[in-house]
Amino acid sequence: MSPLLIPFATIGRSTLGMLRVIGQVTIYAGQAVSHILRPPFYPRELLWQLLQIGWLSLPVVGLTALFTGGALALQIFAGGSRFNAEAVVPQIVAIGIVRELGPVLGGLMVAGRVAAAIAAELGTMKVTEQIDALVTLSTNPLKYLTVPRILAATISLPILVAVGDAIGIFGGYLVSTTRLDFNEAAYLRNTVDFLELWDITSGLIKGAVFGFIVAVMGCYHGMNSGRGAQGVGRATTNAVVSASIMILAANYLLTELFFNA
Amino acid sequence: MIRLDDVHKAFGPKRVLQGLSLDVARGESCVIIGGSGTGKSVCLKCVLGLVTPDSGLITVDGQDVQSGDRDAFLARFGMLFQGGALFDSLPVWQNVAFRLQRGPQKRPKAEAREIAIEKLRRVGLKPDVADLFPSELSGGMQKRVGLARAIAAEPEIIFFDEPTTGLDPIMSGVINDLIREIVTEMGATALTITHDMRSVRAIADKVAMLHEGVIRWHGPVAEIDTADDPYLRQFVTGAAKGPIAAVR
Numbered sequence: 001m002s003p004l005l006i007p008f009a010t011i012g013r014s015t016l017g018m019l020r021v022i023g024q025v026t027i028y029a030g031q032a033v034s035h036i037l038r039p040p041f042y043p044r045e046l047l048w049q050l051l052q053i054g055w056l057s058l059p060v061v062g063l064t065a066l067f068t069g070g071a072l073a074l075q076i077f078a079g080g081s082r083f084n085a086e087a088v089v090p091q092i093v094a095i096g097i098v099r100e101l102g103p104v105l106g107g108l109m110v111a112g113r114v115a116a117a118i119a120a121e122l123g124t125m126k127v128t129e130q131i132d133a134l135v136t137l138s139t140n141p142l143k144y145l146t147v148p149r150i151l152a153a154t155i156s157l158p159i160l161v162a163v164g165d166a167i168g169i170f171g172g173y174l175v176s177t178t179r180l181d182f183n184e185a186a187y188l189r190n191t192v193d194f195l196e197l198w199d200i201t202s203g204l205i206k207g208a209v210f211g212f213i214v215a216v217m218g219c220y221h222g223m224n225s226g227r228g229a230q231g232v233g234r235a236t237t238n239a240v241v242s243a244s245i246m247i248l249a250a251n252y253l254l255t256e257l258f259f260n261a
Numbered sequence: 262m263i264r265l266d267d268v269h270k271a272f273g274p275k276r277v278l279q280g281l282s283l284d285v286a287r288g289e290s291c292v293i294i295g296g297s298g299t300g301k302s303v304c305l306k307c308v309l310g311l312v313t314p315d316s317g318l319i320t321v322d323g324q325d326v327q328s329g330d331r332d333a334f335l336a337r338f339g340m341l342f343q344g345g346a347l348f349d350s351l352p353v354w355q356n357v358a359f360r361l362q363r364g365p366q367k368r369p370k371a372e373a374r375e376i377a378i379e380k381l382r383r384v385g386l387k388p389d390v391a392d393l394f395p396s397e398l399s400g401g402m403q404k405r406v407g408l409a410r411a412i413a414a415e416p417e418i419i420f421f422d423e424p425t426t427g428l429d430p431i432m433s434g435v436i437n438d439l440i441r442e443i444v445t446e447m448g449a450t451a452l453t454i455t456h457d458m459r460s461v462r463a464i465a466d467k468v469a470m471l472h473e474g475v476i477r478w479h480g481p482v483a484e485i486d487t488a489d490d491p492y493l494r495q496f497v498t499g500a501a502k503g504p505i506a507a508v509r
Contacts, residue, residue, distance in 0.1 A: 040363065125348075132311050133346035137360050137410075138335045 028223075029216045032146045045148035053114050053149070053215075054156030058163065060113055061106045065164035068101055069093060069171025077180050089182065090190040093172035095199060099259075102165040103203045104251050107210030110157060111243040115218035118149055119239035122222025123232035131223070141223070150215040157211030158204040165203065202258045209254065210247045217243035262287040262450055263308060263418070268317030269474075270303055277303050278314065279474030285467075290444050290451040292461050292482075294496060295471035296505060301454035302343075304471065305420050308452070309338065321418070332364065339411035339449075343423040345403040347395035353406050354391035357381060360414045380409040384439055401432040408436070412443055419444065421453040425460050437463035458497060461485070470496060472505065 001009060072093050080086045122145060125131050134141045169191060176182040218239045225235035263285040270278040277300040285291040293301050306312040308319055310326055319326045326334065347356045357377035361368045368376070378388045384405040395403055404424065411419055424440060425433035437460050444451045444464070453464050461468060462482065469479040470493050478490040485497055495503030 128344055129342045129346040130348055132306070133340070133342055133348070135311055136309055136335060136338060136340045138332045138364050139359075 024224075025216065025220050028220050029212075032142055032150050032216065032219070035140070035143050035147050036151060038143075040143065042144055042148055045144065046151055049148045049152035050156060052117075053110070053152045053211075054159060057110050057113055057156070057160055060109045061160045061164045062167045064105050064109050065097070065102060065168035066171040068105055069097055069168035069173075070175040072096055072101065072168075073172035073175040073180065077176070086180075089172070089176050089180065090187045091194040093176075094169055094191045094195050097168035097172070098165050098195060098199045098203050100203075100251075100255075102168055103161045103206035103210060104247065106157065106161045106164045106207060107214065107247040107251075108244055110153070110160065110211070111214045111217075111247060112240055114153060115214045115221075115239040115243040116236050118215065118218030119222040119225070119236045120232060122219060123225030123235040126223060126225050127227055127232060146215075146219045146223070149219055150212060153211035153215035154208050155211070157214070158207035161203055161207035162200075165200070198258075202254075205258075206251060206254050209250055213246045213250060214243045217246065262289075262322055263452065264318075264320045265304070265308070266318045266320075268304075268307060268319060269315045270300070270307060270312065271315055277474055278307070278317075281317070281471070281475055283469055283476055283479070285450060285452055287450055288448055290441075290453070290464055290466045291469060292453045292455060292465035292467070293469050293471050294454075294456055294458075294461055296456065296496070299471050300474055301471055302422055305340075305422055305452065305454060309335070309340070309420070336360075336364075336366065336414070337417045338420065339414065339416035339418070340420040341404070341407045341411045341422065341424055343426055345395070345400075345407040347403055347406055347410070349395055352392050352394055353381070353398070354378065356395065356406060357391075357409045357413050359410065366414050376413060377409070380413050381406070383412070383443070384409045385435070401428055401435070404428065404432075404436055405439070408439060408443070412447065415447065416449065418450045418452070419447075421451065421455075421464075423455055423457075424453065424464075425455065425457050430459075433457065433459060434463075440464050456496075458499075 073089050076089045076092045077086050080088055122131075125145075131141050131145075134144060173184075173187055173191070176187055177184050221235040221239035221242070225231050265281055265283045268278050268281045269276070281300070281304060283291075283293075293304060295301050303312055307314050308321070308326060310331065313327070321334070321337070324334075347353075348359070351359070354374050354377040355362065357380055358373040360366055361373040361376055362370070374391070378391050381388065381390060386402065386405055386409070390398070390402065390406075395406065398406065421440060424436050428436060440451070440453070441464055443449075451464070453460070455461060465482040467479065468482050468485055470477045470490075472492050478488060478493045480488060485493065488494070491504050495505050
């Protein structure tokens with residue numbers, strides 16, 4: 001091959017590789033979804049995953065929301081003061097948290113915690129032949145391992161987002177009333193009056209989509225992990241990176257769909 | 262009972278199985294020997310459907326392994342994996358009784374636990390091991406638990422993948438004796454892959470030697486020391502010089 005063509009060949013190879021992975025992930029996700037309603041079901045696995053993914057992510061999501069809400073209030077106050085609009089802090093904190101920061105930061109924090117854990121666990125199961133053992137024991141790994149994780153993440157994340165929204169708004173309230181001299185009752189009234197139901201539900205729908213993405217990417221990369229510690233390490237990194245990028249891309253698409261269509 | 266006919270399998274440019282043909286009769290204990298990377302594990306995985314061959318036919322009792330009811334097919338098998346492949350998140354008894362707690366062979370929990378403890382006892386483990394987790398066991402104990410899991414549902418066919426790898430000679434002997442006893446007592450058909458000649462002599466009725474993706478030699482275990490095949494000779498004696506390259 002001519003040296004001039006090498007860069008084009010590299011770009012072509014990478015593009016084809018990326019398209020192949022996108023296709024494989026889509027097929028994998030489709031297969032997993034198709035198994036959700038078909039027996040056998042594993043309710044104990046689902047409950048365990050709800051605990052692992054949902055309950056144990058609460059501190060991470062809650063703390064992230066609390067500090068983000070507080071910082072957001074300070075920023076909006078400082079920015080708003082440039083054109084005498086300091087009074088909009090409660091409204092902007094509420095809408096910013098509920099529509100964007102709650103679901104996106106919640107999704108990213110869960111991606112870091114859960115996608116990594118799922119990929120590492122399933123990757124280790126793969127390299128130690130536990131996945132093969134499941135098959136020989138007449139158990140479909142997609143049903144037993146993937147479906148409970150996808151369901152648990154898709155159910156948990158909207159709940160985590162709802163809790164994160166409340167904590168984030170509380171963070172803004174705390175900073176505004178203690179540091180920026182806002183009146184407590186007026187702050188709360190402004191927040192409640194300003195928010196619409198769709199602001200909240202759109203954020204929760206985003207949360208469900210992000211939960212699905214986190215679990216699919218964790219499971220896909222874990223199940224397709226390479227051999228040895230390096231293979232599992234790479235699967236874990238790929239799961240977190242791809243889940244994070246997909247969350248940000250999906251967030252843009254959903255925002256276009258919900259608020260600009 | 263198990264028939265592999267001209268089976269080929271390649272992974273990218275690496276041709277692992279290159280026309281492998283082998284028959285294992287019902288109730289027979291067949292051991293496949295061969296160097297590392299010659300396709301022994303791939304052969305087992307092809308029979309179980311964990312790996313799909315590129316060409317060739319694999320049948321069990323005349324039925325193509327790629328067709329028919331997978332669950333019913335796999336219910337006839339038990340397998341001991343090289344590293345045990347125990348599920349880390351489950352206690353020992355639930356590992357052993359895994360098949361008895363779900364699917365068509367599902368039993369009540371108490372009965373499944375009782376069977377698991379009985380199988381653990383059969384492989385020489387005390388009942389108090391039942392509630393431990395696999396990470397709390399030694400390598401030899403994990404192998405025994407893996408063996409108990411393989412026999413828990415009383416399968417007709419049992420596969421053993423390198424059953425003594427990583428064990429000390431005494432524990433290897435214990436595992437070899439257990440496998441022989443259990444296979445005989447259950448009347449099961451056994452297919453074992455190993456490169457441990459002590460295991461071969463303890464477990465096998467028939468030996469097949471796999472080299473470069475084909476069966477180089479096969480015959481009764483009693484003939485492995487007298488057969489004049491140079492490949493088998495070199496493998497059995499462990500000589501560095503011979504037709505099998507030492508560096509592969």
